[in-house]
Amino acid sequence: MKRKATLLIICCLFMIGCHTYDSCPVTPTRSDLTFSGLARSWDEGVPLGNATVGVLVWKRDSSLRFSLDRTDLWDLRPVNGFSGEDYRFAWVKEQIRKKDYLPVQKKLDWPYDRDPAPSKIPGASIEFSLSKIGSPSEVKLYLHNALCQATWKDGTQMQTFVHATEPVGWFVFKNLKADVEPSIITPIYNKTKEDGSTDPVSGQDLHRLGYDQGKVSREGNQIIYRQKGFGDFFYEVVVRWERKGTTLYGTWSVTSSSSGDKAADEVQEAMKRGLKNDYHAHTDYWNHYWAQSSILLPDSILQKQYENEMYKFASATRENSSPISLQAVWTADNGKLPPWKGDYHHDLNTQLSYWPTYIGNHLTEGMGYLNTLWNQRDTYKRYTRQYFETDGMNVPGVASLNGEPMGGWIQYAMSQTVGAWLAQHFYLHWKYSADRTFLKERAYPFLKEVAVYMEQNSIVDVKGVRKLEFSSSPEIFDNSLQAWFQTMTNYDLSLMHFLFQATSELAAELNLKEESAHWDAIKRQLPDLNVDKEGSLTFAEGYPYHASHRHFSHAMAIHPLGLIDWSDGEESQRIICATLKKLEDYGPDYWTGYSYSWFANMKARAFDGEGAAEALRTFAQCFCLKNTFHVNGDQSGTGKSKFTYRPFTLEGNFAFASGVQEMLLQSHTGVIHVFPAIPRSWKNVSFENLRAMGAFLISAEKRDGELVRLRILSEKGGTLKIALPQDVLEKVKLHPNYVVEGHQLLIETTPGQTIDLMAK
Numbered sequence: 001m002k003r004k005a006t007l008l009i010i011c012c013l014f015m016i017g018c019h020t021y022d023s024c025p026v027t028p029t030r031s032d033l034t035f036s037g038l039a040r041s042w043d044e045g046v047p048l049g050n051a052t053v054g055v056l057v058w059k060r061d062s063s064l065r066f067s068l069d070r071t072d073l074w075d076l077r078p079v080n081g082f083s084g085e086d087y088r089f090a091w092v093k094e095q096i097r098k099k100d101y102l103p104v105q106k107k108l109d110w111p112y113d114r115d116p117a118p119s120k121i122p123g124a125s126i127e128f129s130l131s132k133i134g135s136p137s138e139v140k141l142y143l144h145n146a147l148c149q150a151t152w153k154d155g156t157q158m159q160t161f162v163h164a165t166e167p168v169g170w171f172v173f174k175n176l177k178a179d180v181e182p183s184i185i186t187p188i189y190n191k192t193k194e195d196g197s198t199d200p201v202s203g204q205d206l207h208r209l210g211y212d213q214g215k216v217s218r219e220g221n222q223i224i225y226r227q228k229g230f231g232d233f234f235y236e237v238v239v240r241w242e243r244k245g246t247t248l249y250g251t252w253s254v255t256s257s258s259s260g261d262k263a264a265d266e267v268q269e270a271m272k273r274g275l276k277n278d279y280h281a282h283t284d285y286w287n288h289y290w291a292q293s294s295i296l297l298p299d300s301i302l303q304k305q306y307e308n309e310m311y312k313f314a315s316a317t318r319e320n321s322s323p324i325s326l327q328a329v330w331t332a333d334n335g336k337l338p339p340w341k342g343d344y345h346h347d348l349n350t351q352l353s354y355w356p357t358y359i360g361n362h363l364t365e366g367m368g369y370l371n372t373l374w375n376q377r378d379t380y381k382r383y384t385r386q387y388f389e390t391d392g393m394n395v396p397g398v399a400s401l402n403g404e405p406m407g408g409w410i411q412y413a414m415s416q417t418v419g420a421w422l423a424q425h426f427y428l429h430w431k432y433s434a435d436r437t438f439l440k441e442r443a444y445p446f447l448k449e450v451a452v453y454m455e456q457n458s459i460v461d462v463k464g465v466r467k468l469e470f471s472s473s474p475e476i477f478d479n480s481l482q483a484w485f486q487t488m489t490n491y492d493l494s495l496m497h498f499l500f501q502a503t504s505e506l507a508a509e510l511n512l513k514e515e516s517a518h519w520d521a522i523k524r525q526l527p528d529l530n531v532d533k534e535g536s537l538t539f540a541e542g543y544p545y546h547a548s549h550r551h552f553s554h555a556m557a558i559h560p561l562g563l564i565d566w567s568d569g570e571e572s573q574r575i576i577c578a579t580l581k582k583l584e585d586y587g588p589d590y591w592t593g594y595s596y597s598w599f600a601n602m603k604a605r606a607f608d609g610e611g612a613a614e615a616l617r618t619f620a621q622c623f624c625l626k627n628t629f630h631v632n633g634d635q636s637g638t639g640k641s642k643f644t645y646r647p648f649t650l651e652g653n654f655a656f657a658s659g660v661q662e663m664l665l666q667s668h669t670g671v672i673h674v675f676p677a678i679p680r681s682w683k684n685v686s687f688e689n690l691r692a693m694g695a696f697l698i699s700a701e702k703r704d705g706e707l708v709r710l711r712i713l714s715e716k717g718g719t720l721k722i723a724l725p726q727d728v729l730e731k732v733k734l735h736p737n738y739v740v741e742g743h744q745l746l747i748e749t750t751p752g753q754t755i756d757l758m759a760k
Helices: 002-021 089-097 102-114 263-273 275-291 300-316 349-353 363-375 377-388 418-433 436-457 490-509 513-524 570-586 593-605 609-622 651-664
Strands: 033-035 046-049 053-060 063-070 124-129 138-142 147-151 157-162 168-174 182-185 215-218 222-228 234-244 247-256 294-296 672-674 685-692 696-703 706-714 718-723 739-741 744-749 753-756
Touching (some): 046 147, 046 300, 053 168, 168 263, 182 222, 182 234, 234 263, 294 300, 349 418, 349 593, 377 436, 418 436, 436 513, 593 651, 651 685
Antiparallel strands (some): 033 138, 063 124, 222 234
């Protein structure tokens, strides 16, 4: 009753607020971002987005600036040289055997640095002059409402949000006394003099795209910008507004020829719906999103960073959106192309970005990734047939919006095992959802196509051992001939072990006995992972881990693949401890932010809560800007890395969220562990509706160091296996059908059943 009354009051305030003042009520949270003014750099702006369009709110010169973006703003011109007789992996291998690698670099790597496209491209900006009203004294991001608010000392207030489900954004100024109107500021594509940079990290000049400058036109209170891109592609930006007394409100949209929508139609429809109705629909989405799961940590730094990561996650992905690219809906607004062309790096970046999907109970949002990979299968198969000359399917490691390869350092940009790592996400969705339709129609077919390719692409030597003729490990030895190992790397090998093992498992689940046996037999041909004399995983036989490196490619078997797990016993524990120790011994000199996030996940898998929390705090405090964006290099000046540059990418942010989740709940072995890796000092900690494998939703609370609440919702039924300490087992309310085996509790559940294990 109390909750219903509270909701009624909130609804009444909502109606009064939006109708009377043309502004929108907000719900403050402990993790909202608060600033004393507008950011002075685009990458420190307040981020808003809905996985299709996005905006960064900041100050450029003397104007309040909205940097607008859309995911499908791409220059998709084909890569020069990706055709012909030499566009084959067989040709690459010939050059490796001849030790003449320069022709390969010229053909498949140099175009990525030399040519400006294919590339993500920026949209435009909306500016409001601050010359008459000055700068705001406070700027806030309200996470729960996905709304940015700026406040002036004279009582002026600006609110802006990106509609959660429509390709439009809204802004409203209240108590605005001066004459202020929006203007559209376009990217400069026809600059007469460029800086000459061809560095894909710092970004190439937009002039190199060769576009004619788009035109801006105004009709009353509406401004339209139309920009032609490569070929038949074009995009439009429209802003429309109205002024009523001291209130200025309006809406904007960015559309592309790829979408088939018209920006003018979108803003017209938005104005018809009205601010109140759109904000109501917007908050409906976000209320539902935040209700899916939550955590409460005693560490305020990790709590704030986590909630901001999960906010950005929902801003960057939806069920039917494009996957999260390097910058998602926040492309650089600095007159250049975005870092690494804003592309899809499948050698780590997209994979880490979707780690928090599963335990975080956001499977629907994660489907944007899987749906795109599924829908682009024909493109991947064509690439595989042309480049690898096999059946089945592999995926380019660096890809454009439409899934085509973009090249680069091809040991990784066109890696032989990319498809296997991406296939893991199909596997994880099945394991966490227990959706048998998805298993039959999506997960197994995707894994099988990759396994078919991998079987044909690998060879079996005279001893019956299956291997790759040449192997690689991101990004060891960079783009040199030496980066092609003639012995199997642990990176490639662990992915092949996972692929064939998982494909066999899914086939067995579908009762495809012959297929399951076939994939299992292929797996058994693979050699064991290589370890050095201390038991640490190596890059490859004869190549121990010997220097600091940002990509933990050699340790994939520990995390995320889980092929070597603490639960396997002493030998596995020895390997895990030795591998993590060697990472620490050689230090983080050449780690980036995502390295710390990934390291925290591995520490959590080793049940080291203190180590996981320390790595996550370092990430949050040293590798993120004020708006929580991960910028790769150490920004703290405390020596956490020798990388101090600041190209913004998102994978470190989302891997951070995953690290927190792994500290609170693990189930990757099929046995659920609650609070498996939290620091001893965390006496009061809780979470609601985190997801375990088998489609179990878990809620738990520790108070004064004691587990006082443990509730499980079984979505699909099945056997629940949960590990509990002996003192907790003694407090559990047992029923006759519960089975205790050691420290594990086994319960046969029915679909929809809720079990409260701590009930009196």
